[in-house]
Amino acid sequence: MRRRHTLSQTQIRRRNMSNIGQDSAARLLEVNNIEVVYNDIVQVLRGVSIGVTEGKIVSLLGTNGAGKTTTLRAISGLLKPENGHIREGYIKFDGNDITNVLGTKVVTLGAVMVPEGRRVFKHLTIEENIRAGSTTRKDGSKKIKADFDAMYQLFPRLTEIGNKMAGYCSGGEQQMIAIARAMMAAPKMLMLDEPSLGLAPLLVKEIFENIKHINKEMGTTILVVEQNAKIALAISDYAYIMESGKIVLEGHSKELQNNPDVKEFYMGITKGGNRKSFKEVKSYKRRKRWM
Amino acid sequence: MTYFIQLLISGLVVGSIYALSALGFVLIYKSSRVLNIAHGQIIASGAFIAYALTVYAGVPLIISFFLSMVITFFLSMAVERVFLRRLIGEPIISVIMVTIGLMSIIDGIIYLTPFGSTNMSFPKFFPPEPLNILGATVSWTQVVGVVLTAIIIAALSWFFKNSTLGISMRAVSDDQLASMSIGISVPKVFGLAWALAGLTAAAAGGIIGNITGLNFDTLHAFGIIVFPVVILGGLDSIGGAVVAGVIMGLIQQFAAGYLDGNWGLQGTAEVLPYIILLILLLFKPHGLFGTHEIERV
Numbered sequence: 001m002r003r004r005h006t007l008s009q010t011q012i013r014r015r016n017m018s019n020i021g022q023d024s025a026a027r028l029l030e031v032n033n034i035e036v037v038y039n040d041i042v043q044v045l046r047g048v049s050i051g052v053t054e055g056k057i058v059s060l061l062g063t064n065g066a067g068k069t070t071t072l073r074a075i076s077g078l079l080k081p082e083n084g085h086i087r088e089g090y091i092k093f094d095g096n097d098i099t100n101v102l103g104t105k106v107v108t109l110g111a112v113m114v115p116e117g118r119r120v121f122k123h124l125t126i127e128e129n130i131r132a133g134s135t136t137r138k139d140g141s142k143k144i145k146a147d148f149d150a151m152y153q154l155f156p157r158l159t160e161i162g163n164k165m166a167g168y169c170s171g172g173e174q175q176m177i178a179i180a181r182a183m184m185a186a187p188k189m190l191m192l193d194e195p196s197l198g199l200a201p202l203l204v205k206e207i208f209e210n211i212k213h214i215n216k217e218m219g220t221t222i223l224v225v226e227q228n229a230k231i232a233l234a235i236s237d238y239a240y241i242m243e244s245g246k247i248v249l250e251g252h253s254k255e256l257q258n259n260p261d262v263k264e265f266y267m268g269i270t271k272g273g274n275r276k277s278f279k280e281v282k283s284y285k286r287r288k289r290w291m
Numbered sequence: 292m293t294y295f296i297q298l299l300i301s302g303l304v305v306g307s308i309y310a311l312s313a314l315g316f317v318l319i320y321k322s323s324r325v326l327n328i329a330h331g332q333i334i335a336s337g338a339f340i341a342y343a344l345t346v347y348a349g350v351p352l353i354i355s356f357f358l359s360m361v362i363t364f365f366l367s368m369a370v371e372r373v374f375l376r377r378l379i380g381e382p383i384i385s386v387i388m389v390t391i392g393l394m395s396i397i398d399g400i401i402y403l404t405p406f407g408s409t410n411m412s413f414p415k416f417f418p419p420e421p422l423n424i425l426g427a428t429v430s431w432t433q434v435v436g437v438v439l440t441a442i443i444i445a446a447l448s449w450f451f452k453n454s455t456l457g458i459s460m461r462a463v464s465d466d467q468l469a470s471m472s473i474g475i476s477v478p479k480v481f482g483l484a485w486a487l488a489g490l491t492a493a494a495a496g497g498i499i500g501n502i503t504g505l506n507f508d509t510l511h512a513f514g515i516i517v518f519p520v521v522i523l524g525g526l527d528s529i530g531g532a533v534v535a536g537v538i539m540g541l542i543q544q545f546a547a548g549y550l551d552g553n554w555g556l557q558g559t560a561e562v563l564p565y566i567i568l569l570i571l572l573l574f575k576p577h578g579l580f581g582t583h584e585i586e587r588v
Contacts, residue, residue, distance in 0.1 A: 078471055081380075107474025119469035121462045123582060128458045135459040136474035178469075185473055 028054040028189055028221050029075065029111070034089035034099075036067075036074050038082060044070045046245040047089070052189065057215050057222040059232040059253070061266060062242035068225040069116055071242070072193050075223075076113040077103035094188060108136050110188035116225075117197060118178040122167030126158055129166045129177050133184030144184070151180040154210065172203035179210065189221040190214065196228045204228065208235050229266035233257045241266065248290040261288075293426035298548040299541070300424060304433045304502070306540020307440040311495040312513050313520040313532040314444065315488030321464045321527040322484035324383065325375065328390040330492060331514010332397035337363040337493025338500040338510055339406045345413060352416045352501075360493045367489025371482045379478065401507060412504035436498040443494055444533055447487070451529065460484065464527065519568045525581025535579060539564050 029052040036045040045067050052058045062068050073079050074086055077098065090099045093111050112133075121129050130151055134144045152159050155176040161169065166177055175195055182190060192211065196204040212235050215222050226232035233239055233253045241249040241262065249262065256262050265281060312334055319327045327333075337359050344355035374393065378386050401407045417431035451457040463470045463480045471477060496510060503509055520539050524531030547560040571579075 076472060078468065081468060081471070102476075103471040104474045104476045107472075112474070113472045115469055115472050119466050119472070121465040121469065123465050124458065124461060128461070131455055132458050132462040132470070132475070133473045135455055181473060 026054045027051050028094055029223065030092040031071070031075065032089050032091070034071075034074055034091060035087045036070050036079065036084055037087050038084040043087075044084070044245055045074070048242070048245070048247055049089075050240050050247065050250075052221060052223050053238070054188075054221055055215075055219065056237040057212070057224065057235055059236035059239045060223065060225045060242060061227070061229045061232055061239060063227065063266075065244075066242040067245040068242055069193055070245075072113055072191050072223075072225055075106070076111060076191060077101050077106040078113070104136065107185055107187075110186070111191065112182045112185045112187035112189075113191040114175075114178045114182045114193060114195065116193035118171070118174040120166040120169070120174045120177045120181070122165070124166055125163045126161075126166055126169070126177055127163050130180045130184055133181035136185055139186070147184055147186065151183060154183075154213065155180055171198050172200070172207065175199065175203075175207055176210070179207075179214075183214065183218075183220070187220060189223060192222070192224045194225055194227060196226060196231065204231060208232075211235065229262065233262075233267075243285065243290040246290075248288075294548065296425050297427040298544045300427050300429055301433075302541035302544035303537065304429075304437055304540070305544060306537035307437045308495055308499055308502075308513070308536075309516060309520050309540050310533040310536025311440045311443065311491055311498070313517045313524065313536050314447070314529065315491040315495075316517050316521050317524070317527065317529055317532045318484050318488045318491070320521070321529070322460055323375075323379075323481045325386050326383075326390065327488070328387065329394035329397060330488070330517055331511050332394050332401070333363065333367060333489055333492040334496040334499070334514055335401060335406075335507060335510035336366070336397060336496070337489070338496030338505055339401065339404070340493065341497040342406070342411060342413060342500060342505055346411075352413065356494075356497045359497055360490045363489040363493035364486045365489075367492075368482050368486035370489075371485035375481070375485070376478055379481070406505065407507055410504055410506045413501050416501075430502075432501050436502055439494065439498060443491060447491070448529065456483075516564065519564045522578055523568055523571060525578030527582050528578070528580035531578060531580030542567060 029050075031048060031050045033047045033049050034045055035043060035047055037043050048067065048071055050058070050060065050071070060068050060071060070079075070084070073082070073084070075091055075093070075098070077100075079085055079100075080102070086100050090097060092098065093106070093109055096109055098106050098109065098111075121132060124132065130148060134147070137144055157173060158176055158180070161173060166174065169177065179190075179192070179195070195207050195211065199207065208231050211222060211224065214220050222236075224232055224236065233256055236253045239250065239253045239256050240247050241256075249256065249259070251259070265285075312330075315333070316327060316330045319325055319330075340362050341355050341359035344350045344358055345352050348355075350358065370393065374389055375386065378389060405411075417435060421428040421430050422434060423429075451461055459470065459475045460480050460483065463475060463477055467477055470480075495513070499510060499513060516539065520535045521532055523539065524533070524535030542563055543560040546563045550556050550559040550563075575581075
């Protein structure tokens, strides 16, 4: 991979500009310095730039309220129902400008999001949930049927439990349904909003194995938003860390895994083994101008 | 016994029309949570369009019946596009006020035409001699009306169960944000729900018109009886609307047949549906088949 700038000693840099430490030639998604406001007054994103290279897994990490979900919604064109819009900057996907366009258009271009908290259609059966994902497809029923069967091969668990109402499935099963539903739209890029939310550790592992499989075997580019930094860094190629509506750190996942700040704040591993108080963490972050 | 069968059959006939009338109301409520107060007016418009095509334009009855369904399909779609699309996300009371306004406007337009004041009846199409079922008499118009109703309901059920578009319409009524995340266009689904409601309303109007004759007040009354029917069935259940429609038809016919004239009772058919509705709601506030929120614990 071609490096466009030199990275600092920890191979990570604070970023303000829009050039990004990934190969920009094969950039599938480019989010350039966007500012998002809700109700024309509440500013949530303060100049966020991220890039996703085709075929890679990119993760977007951060604590509650950092703006991860808003970033995903800005990309998928789902800000409008929440009365938000992109005030500054632009988003490009696969060569098309998708700044402030409607969600339906974004899906037809090939970027599909799995919403936070799974949001399966509770009163529809599992099969109907998965079929609903193919609404925007126009490439013939044969291909759709093949993809439908492929989903059951990807998630054999869904065959085992029978075709029951999705609302009665367990959290892990619902996450599988939500991913399968999104994959039925045949996306070039799949975006996942906290797939680990509320799942048992073993299931989290399984879901991330599935995500990895989708990327490696099916060739779908992945952008995953997570609070669970450890598992997200383990599967992703590149990662961004958000705090208070800004990207504060970015780098290759392997390098971030060894970064002492990341270890301490996002993975809960301290050098001495004893935990710092929240107050100290806050002042440290402020000193580094993360907040 | 013959009397009982006669009441049973006319109850089923009336009930199936109630079901078809209620269907459109449920379709709109289910997808967009809008209570369409003007549904009776759409039923009436459909009936008048069918009549106008048959009598004024000389189109054969069967063709004009289906043509009126198609026309009302596009008319309702236009109503949604012009009046209701811009109200998405507004408070529900504003939306209801708009449908009340629509009701008044359509009423006004119909009163301007000859349909508002005079009684008319469709030209006789089916053989006039009635059928005999177990001693009870049924007219051909009624039989065809029930069969058509059954076909339309079956076709719609198939559409919602098996077609991707139907499934995506149900998806929107389940979770709008999730539907948008997979690219379903929510406004388009609302438009289609209105269009399908118009289609079923026109069918109901055409069948009522053929059985009872065209009278604006009668058609109006069908629009009002829709409310107890859909609440009995559960506001957002298509199957519920069908079952509740038939129940309501049977209740009315049996009440008119057995209660009226005995013990000094009169007009029970008009009151009984509401009495039963009130009692039922005490025990089943979601109606018979209304959706319960699925809560996993």
